[in-house]
Amino acid sequence: MSDHYQVPETPAQESLSFELNGETVTRTAASAETLLDILRESGEITSARAGCRVGRCGACQVLLDGRAVPSCLVMAWQLPGHHVETVEGLGKDPDFLSVRDALASESALQCGYCTPGFAVSLVAGLRQHRQGSPVDLAESVAGNLCRCTGYGGLRRAIDQLSASCCPDEADGRGPSLSEEPL
Amino acid sequence: MTHDKPLGGTENLVTLDGDSIRKATSGMDLAQRIEGRLAYATDQRHISGLLYGAILRSSFAHALITRVDVSRALEMPGVHSVIKAEDVPGLNRFGIVIRDQPVFCDERVRYEGDSIAAVAADTPEQARAALDVIKVDYQPLPVVSDAALAEQQTALHGPHEEHGGSNLLARETLERGDIDDAFSRCAVVVEHHYQTPRQMHAFMETEGGVAIPDDKGGVLFRVGCQSGHRDAEQLADILGVDHEQVTVESTATGGAFGGKDELTVQPAAGLLALKTGRPVMIHLDRFESCRTGMKRHPVSVKMTTGCDADGRLLAHKVEAMLDTGAYASLGPAVLENYLDHATAPLYKIEAYRVSGRLVYTNNGVCGAFRGFGGNQATFAVESQLDALASKLDMKPTTFRRINLRSPGDAGSRNQTVRWTAPPANVLAAAVASPLWSLHGAETGRWLTGTGMAMGAQGNGLGDGLPDSGGGRISLSPAGRICVEFGFTDYGQNIVESITRSVCNEVGCLESDVEVVLGSSRGPDSGPTSASRSSVLVHGVLASVLPGWMDVVRGHAARLSGMAEEGLRLGPGGVFCNGQQVLSYRELAEDGNLEGMAANASQDFPVAPDSEHPVGRYLQLQIATVARVAVDRLTGRVRVTDLHHVTAAGRVIYPPGYLGQIEGAAVMGQGMALTEDMATRDGRYLADNLDQYLIPTFHDAPIQRVDVLDDTPEDDPFPIRGVGELGIEAVAPAITAAIEMATGVRVRRLPVDPGDLLVAMAAQEKTP
Numbered sequence: 010m011s012d013h014y015q016v017p018e019t020p021a022q023e024s025l026s027f028e029l030n031g032e033t034v035t036r037t038a039a040s041a042e043t044l045l046d047i048l049r050e051s052g053e054i055t056s057a058r059a060g061c062r063v064g065r066c067g068a069c070q071v072l073l074d075g076r077a078v079p080s081c082l083v084m085a086w087q088l089p090g091h092h093v094e095t096v097e098g099l100g101k102d103p104d105f106l107s108v109r110d111a112l113a114s115e116s117a118l119q120c121g122y123c124t125p126g127f128a129v130s131l132v133a134g135l136r137q138h139r140q141g142s143p144v145d146l147a148e149s150v151a152g153n154l155c156r157c158t159g160y161g162g163l164r165r166a167i168d169q170l171s172a173s174c175c176p177d178e179a180d181g182r183g184p185s186l187s188e189e190p191l
Numbered sequence: 192m193t194h195d196k197p198l199g200g201t202e203n204l205v206t207l208d209g210d211s212i213r214k215a216t217s218g219m220d221l222a223q224r225i226e227g228r229l230a231y232a233t234d235q236r237h238i239s240g241l242l243y244g245a246i247l248r249s250s251f252a253h254a255l256i257t258r259v260d261v262s263r264a265l266e267m268p269g270v271h272s273v274i275k276a277e278d279v280p281g282l283n284r285f286g287i288v289i290r291d292q293p294v295f296c297d298e299r300v301r302y303e304g305d306s307i308a309a310v311a312a313d314t315p316e317q318a319r320a321a322l323d324v325i326k327v328d329y330q331p332l333p334v335v336s337d338a339a340l341a342e343q344q345t346a347l348h349g350p351h352e353e354h355g356g357s358n359l360l361a362r363e364t365l366e367r368g369d370i371d372d373a374f375s376r377c378a379v380v381v382e383h384h385y386q387t388p389r390q391m392h393a394f395m396e397t398e399g400g401v402a403i404p405d406d407k408g409g410v411l412f413r414v415g416c417q418s419g420h421r422d423a424e425q426l427a428d429i430l431g432v433d434h435e436q437v438t439v440e441s442t443a444t445g446g447a448f449g450g451k452d453e454l455t456v457q458p459a460a461g462l463l464a465l466k467t468g469r470p471v472m473i474h475l476d477r478f479e480s481c482r483t484g485m486k487r488h489p490v491s492v493k494m495t496t497g498c499d500a501d502g503r504l505l506a507h508k509v510e511a512m513l514d515t516g517a518y519a520s521l522g523p524a525v526l527e528n529y530l531d532h533a534t535a536p537l538y539k540i541e542a543y544r545v546s547g548r549l550v551y552t553n554n555g556v557c558g559a560f561r562g563f564g565g566n567q568a569t570f571a572v573e574s575q576l577d578a579l580a581s582k583l584d585m586k587p588t589t590f591r592r593i594n595l596r597s598p599g600d601a602g603s604r605n606q607t608v609r610w611t612a613p614p615a616n617v618l619a620a621a622v623a624s625p626l627w628s629l630h631g632a633e634t635g636r637w638l639t640g641t642g643m644a645m646g647a648q649g650n651g652l653g654d655g656l657p658d659s660g661g662g663r664i665s666l667s668p669a670g671r672i673c674v675e676f677g678f679t680d681y682g683q684n685i686v687e688s689i690t691r692s693v694c695n696e697v698g699c700l701e702s703d704v705e706v707v708l709g710s711s712r713g714p715d716s717g718p719t720s721a722s723r724s725s726v727l728v729h730g731v732l733a734s735v736l737p738g739w740m741d742v743v744r745g746h747a748a749r750l751s752g753m754a755e756e757g758l759r760l761g762p763g764g765v766f767c768n769g770q771q772v773l774s775y776r777e778l779a780e781d782g783n784l785e786g787m788a789a790n791a792s793q794d795f796p797v798a799p800d801s802e803h804p805v806g807r808y809l810q811l812q813i814a815t816v817a818r819v820a821v822d823r824l825t826g827r828v829r830v831t832d833l834h835h836v837t838a839a840g841r842v843i844y845p846p847g848y849l850g851q852i853e854g855a856a857v858m859g860q861g862m863a864l865t866e867d868m869a870t871r872d873g874r875y876l877a878d879n880l881d882q883y884l885i886p887t888f889h890d891a892p893i894q895r896v897d898v899l900d901d902t903p904e905d906d907p908f909p910i911r912g913v914g915e916l917g918i919e920a921v922a923p924a925i926t927a928a929i930e931m932a933t934g935v936r937v938r939r940l941p942v943d944p945g946d947l948l949v950a951m952a953a954q955e956k957t958p
Contacts, residue, residue, distance in 0.1 A: 019268075055234040056227025058445075060395050061477045061880045068395055096227045113221040114213050116846030119854065120682025121224030122395045122445025128225055150888050154880065156393050156446050157682045159853030159917075160891035162846070165209045 027088040029054075030098025036085075044083035044093065045069045056096045056125035060154070067153030070126035071095050077133035079152065096125045104135040111169045117162030123155045127163065131170065138174055146171050203612075204620055207842070207849040207896045215845040217687050217701060224443075232400035232415040232442040233474040241401070242271055244463050244473040245318035246456070247308040247325050248483060249300035252336075252553040252873025253347070254329040256296060261308055263324040269317030272466045273325070275308040279462060281431030285454050287421065289353055292518040292556070294429055294458040300329070301347050301517035302553050303874055304483030309459040311471050334553045334873040338491065338514035341550040347517060348551065360515060361523045361549040365530050365604065368542025373506035377497030380506075381578040385494065385571040386939040387922075388867035389514075390487035392560060393885050394681075396445020398484060399474030402460035409436030410461045415444035417452045417679055418718035423711035429458050430465060437461075441709020444681035448858070449559030450485045451681070452720055453520050481878050486868055487560040488513045488525050490567040492533070492547075496575040502583055502593045504540040507575075509533045511547035513557075513564070520558030522549050528653055529564030531807060534603040535572045536647040537614055538594040543603075553873035559720060561855060562918045565648055566862075573644040573923035574938060577930070587927065588622050591645060606798040608810050609908060612838035612901035618645065620836040620899055621814035637820040639831075642927025645814045646919030649807030650722045650912050651795040660716035660727035661792030664739050666784055670776030671705040672697065674732075677716035678724045679709040683914055684847030685719075689728055691844050692910075696736045700762045703775060714790065722912030723795060725843070726809065729910035735791035743787055747773050750781055796908050809908055811839040813916050815856065817892075817924035821932045826944030826951070830860050830892040830925060838899045840911035848913055852896045855917030861886050863922040864941050 020039035027034065029048075038047050045062075048054040048071070057080050060068030064079040071080045072094035080093075099105035108131045111117070118124045127150055134149030146167050155163065205211075223229045235241075261273040276283055276297035283297070284290040296305050308325050312318035335344045341358040348355030374380065400414025409432060416422050419439035427434040444451065456473040463471040475483065492511040498504045511529060515522035526549045533545045580590035595614040602608040626641050633639070652658040660677070667673040674689055686706045693704050707713065716727060740760050747765040748755035751772045758765050764774035778787070798808040818832040833856050842848045865884040869876045877883040902909045922940060930936045935950040 049236065052236045054227075055230060055236075058231075058234075058396070059474075059476065060397075063477075063879050063881050065880045066395065066477075096225070100226065109222060109225045112225050114216055115209065116212055116216040116221070116850060118221060118224055118682075119684065119850055120395070120444065120446045121221070121229065122231060122682075124225050125227040147888065154395065154885060154887060156395055156448075156858070156885060157854050158850055159855070159857035159894065160886075160888045161853040161894050162212070162850060163888060164891070164893075165212070 025085055025089050027090070028092040030094055038085040040084065040086040042085045043081050044071070044085070044088065045080040047085060048080060048095065054095050054097055058122060060123070065154070066123070067126040067130065068123050070129040070153065072129055072133060075133065075136055077130045077149070096128055099132065102132065104132045107135065107170060107173070108132055111166040115162045115165040115169060117158065117166040119157035123153060127153045127155065135170070135174055203900050205898050205900070207845050207898060212846045212849060217690070220686065229443050231396055231445050232413060233396060235401050235413060235472065238401060238403065238470045240469045242311040242313065242463070242467060242469045242471045243315040243318050244309055244311045244460055244471045245315065245322050246306050246459050246473065247322045248479070249296070249303055249305040249307060250327065251300055251329050251331055252303050253332040253334045254300050255332060256298060256300060256307070256327060257330060258326070258328040259307060260326040264310060264321040267317065267321040267324060269313035270310055270321045271469065272311045272463055273308060273321065274462055274466060278466065279429060282428045285425050285429060285458060286519055287453055287521055288523055289519040291348060291353065302555050304555060305517070306459065309463055311463040311467050336552060336554060336870060336873050338512050338550050338552055341552050347553065354519065358551040359548060360519055360551055361526055362547065363526060363530055364544060364546035365534055366544050367605070370506050370508060370542040370544045373542035374497055376499065377505050378500035379579055379582045380495060380497035381575060381582060382493065382495040383575065383578060383938055385492050385574065387490050387567040387570060388862060388940050389489040389555070389557070389869070390560065390862045390866045391481065391868045391883055392448045392450030392485065393880065393883065394446030394448060394450055397475045397477055397480040398451065398455035399472070400442065400456065400460070401470055401472045402457065402464040403470040404464040404468055407436070408432055408465070409438070410464055412437070412439045412457055412461065413442045414457050414460070415442065415447065415451050415681070417447050417681070417720055419679065419709050419711040420677055420715040421718060422454060422457060425454060426457055426461055430461055437711070439711040441679040444679060447681040448561045449563070449720065452559040452718065453485060477879050481868070481883065482875060485520065485558040485560070486555055488515060488522065488557040488564060488567070490529065492571050494571050494575050496579060498579050502585055502590050504538055504594045505542065507535060507540045507543040509545040513547060513549045514552050514554055515549050516552055516554050516556040518556050520556055522557060524653060524656065525559070525564040529568045531604070531653070532565040532568035533572060536603040536807065536810065537596060537645055537812065539596055539600065554870045555868070555875065561858060561915050563721065563915065566646070566859060566918045566922065569646045569919050570922045570940065573920065574926065574936065577927055578936070588618065588643065591618055602807055602810070604807070606807060607800055609808060609906065610810050610812065610838065611840045611911065612812065612899045614812055616901065617812045617814050617836050617838050617899055620897055621816050624816040624834045626816045626818045626832055626834050636823045638823060638932040639818065639820045640928045640930070640932030641816060641818045642924050642931055643814060643816040644920040644923035644927060645812065648722070648811050648916050648919050650726050650809040650811065651797070651806055652721045652723065653806040658717060658723070658795035659792060660723070660731065660795070661714040661790060662716060662728070662731040662735065663714045663788065663790045664735055665788035666743070666775060666779045667705060668779055668784065670774065670779040672699060672703050672775065673705045673707060675707045675713045676728060677709060677714050678719045683851065684844055685724055688725060688844045688847055692729060692732050696732060697740065698761045703763060722914045722916070725910050725912040726908060727793065727795065730793045730796070731791045734793060735789050739789045742789070743778065746778060746781070746783065746787060750778070809911055811911050811913065811916050813837050813920050815920040815924040817921070817928045819925060819928040819932060821929060821947070826948035828864055828925070828929060828942055833892045833894045833921065835894070835917065836897045836899055837913065837916060838901065839913045839916055840902050841900055841909045842898055843910060849896055851913045852917035853894050855915060856894065856921050857886050857891050859918040859921030860892070860925065862940060863925045867941050
């Protein structure tokens with residue numbers, strides 16, 4: 010490490026407004042600050058969690074204009090004019106309630122740290138279905154990682170949701186080579 | 192090849208399916224987890240005056256440190272404190288078995304995750320910026336990166352240090368019978384090398400939490416961990432304060448799997464909190480977690496195993512090398528458990544010599560990880576059995592049936608053993624699996640195959656380690672039956688299991704029970720590890736509840752004026768002839784809560800024979816049948832189905848039981864197919880989850896779990912812990928299935944698709 014190391018200047022902070030769970034909020038942030046940090050800094054949002062910060066694990070998944078995205082890959086400058094939703098704001102959303110009940114009744118979680126991220130991805134899948142797009146709900150959680158469950162409960166929950174919302178479009182199991190399933 | 196018909200004796204087999212889960216699932220705290228309302232250790236940002244800490248890690252895998260200059264860091268914006276080795280008021284060392292890991296290195300760094308200094312600042316960014324201007328002068332040392340050569344190389348720990356002077360940290364040999372004589376009588380002998388990977392826990396919540404100072408020089412820790420009491424003792428020694436000045440409170444923890452058994456961020460956070468007088472949060476990001484965190488011990492082993500012409504196992508020789516990395520952590524205990532499992536506990540073998548060496552290297556640090564060495568050994572043992580069966584042209588299942596122990600037999604180390612079902616019945620159920628019906632099929636580019644393996648696992652900490660646990664039961668002021676244990680909850684459904692056990696014994700409602708876990712001020716239950724919690728919870732409740740219920744009935748009799756004999760506890764309160772006499776709330780409101788509290792502690796059940804090893808008394812079994820599809824073009828392996836048969840006592844909470852088996856199995860699948868934190872010159876080659884690939888939803892197979900419960904009615908230990916059982920036999924089942932699909936037996940994990948393709952091609956050329 011050099012003795013002449015120059016401390017980088019603190020990037021300029023700017024004021025920005027966006028919609029968060031239905032309300033307009035104003036935050037001060039550097040333009041390259043991530044949505045994940047902006048959400049967590051306020052202390053009000055804890056459901057978006059930093060699992061990898063490279064967009065792989067889905068623990069920080071939020072809805073951006075209704076689409077599920079990892080909030081660690083969204084930057085402050087991209088936010089003005091857009092609507093961010095987290096599970097804190099989805100408490101009365103019928104799609105979220107179906108997802109919550111399916112996850113709970115199938116015991117589809119253990120430590121639960123990744124679960125809000127999975128819920129957000131599934132809500133996005135259900136919404137896409139309501140808008141008339143064919144949807145494979147299992148495909149919607151391809152960007153989420155869970156280390157505890159072995160995904161068995163999640164599979165049952167996705168089967169339950171698929172059966173109630175989109176029985177013709179997907180069986181929720183994904184491709185299987187098993188001709189004689191267990 | 193055809194397979195055995197069912198061998199019978201399977202009437203107590205119950206499938207844990209979706210219906211049984213939905214019926215049993217308790218909504219208890221699931222909703223708050225789904226809705227993000229449950230605060231995890233690293234979610235605690237509401238604490239007033241909170242500072243953020245960051246830790247400076249070594250730039251070298253092995254070097255002397257000649258100077259650490261923190262002067263510029265102290266002048267950086269937002270910085271409140273910078274600390275290094277000389278600022279540790281107490282013991283600058285920690286470690287569960289041997290305290291050989293410095294909190295901050297002062298003379299020497301031994302791996303690239305070693306800590307040198309720490310900063311507390313107003314924001315995480317300011318703390319990290321200050322780390323960048325700490326100046327450290329290093330003198331690089333030769334890197335010990337190959338466990339096989341470690342004993343001939345520079346010792347990581349000096350001769351004046353405990354277990355120092357050589358890189359051989361521990362060696363141990365288990366022996367039984369005359370192995371030379373036994374080998375001389377073998378008709379068939381197979382010898383193979385096996386290698387298992389440095390697997391990473393990859394819990395979704397990386398290491399972190401908060402240290403909060405009080406105004407009397409003490410500290411409260413709210414950090415993801417596995418043993419509040421043990422951590423509190425070590426932290427008091429580091430902080431140089433009395434033990435009662437340190438409190439560790441359990442918080443919801445986002446996964447652990449053994450990786451939070453050792454101290455992680457606590458020492459630095461606690462020291463910074465004392466120095467600044469402010470609460471300090473440290474939360475490692477994934478890059479730092481990968482670089483510094485605990486891993487599974489990679490094992491390289493040579494096994495030589497022989498049997499007679501009828502397939503009876505006679506001789507078994509094991510020479511294993513475990514790489515523990517820079518510090519001991521639980522390495523010596525992992526070695527011991529590895530060797531125990533390498534004696535093939537499920538099978539009768541006339542003679543064995545099972546030895547292993549545990550060496551220090553500069554390759555990270557290895558310690559506790561679900562399976563604890565056992566599953567690494569089982570991978571090799573089960574592969575050896577298949578190799579012998581193949582030599583004899585015998586079905587692998589038949590070969591196992593010939594050699595399995597009977598319930599009356601002593602264990603592999605001559606200890607008394609309590610099985611919960613005859614091993615032959617577990618095998619019979621696996622032989623009857625529907626997965627065998629499609630064995631060896633070819634579908635276009637996919638080659639499919641089915642394979643199986645078995646595993647045994649003992650509950651409890653093992654040989655010679657102090658292993659006891661306590662609990663407390665009382666009536667809370669609000670009238671709830673309050674049950675306290677020292678265990679921590681990191682997702683293993685322990686709250687639900689305890690609640691269910693209390694309801695079964697007392698006859699009360701789930702809503703009558705309040706479970707309080709994991710405070711170092713509460714009862715000491717020992718560590719949350721080694722599949723021991725369920726056994727201890729059941730034991731403590733069984734010993735304390737009858738007496739406690741008598742006391743409560745006594746109080747109720749005095750309050751109601753009714754005869755104690757006619758009263759019993761039930762849903763919501765105390766009943767007489769089906770009528771509620773008093774609610775629990777009314778009982779509590781009468782006061783005398785102290786009189787209605789009871790404590791109990793019990794030693795972990797061990798074999799009642801004095802001359803033999805005391806561990807591995809309560810044994811569990813699993814048989815796993817795997818079906819795989821191998822891509823002929825890429826060599827990639829997909830596990831399509833896993834079918835497990837478990838014999839692990841009674842099921843208390845079906846969703847928890849199923850989740851533990853399924854979750855551990857997929858973790859084992861990761862170890863078999865993709866997971867390895869490979870190192871080069873002591874540096875990890877992967878640093879995040881985009882390079883280190885754990886299974887996704889779409890990698891996970893369809894699973895079925897059948898529970899075989901032949902536990903005798905009078906068994907004093909009908910409840911066993913199943914947190915580790917599911918990982919035991921997955922890897923060898925997968926490689927057996929790959930062999931059926933391709934003809935190639937893989938003995939090095941994770942399976943390398945390129946190597947597999949090359950071996951498949953080489954085989955096609957051989958006539």
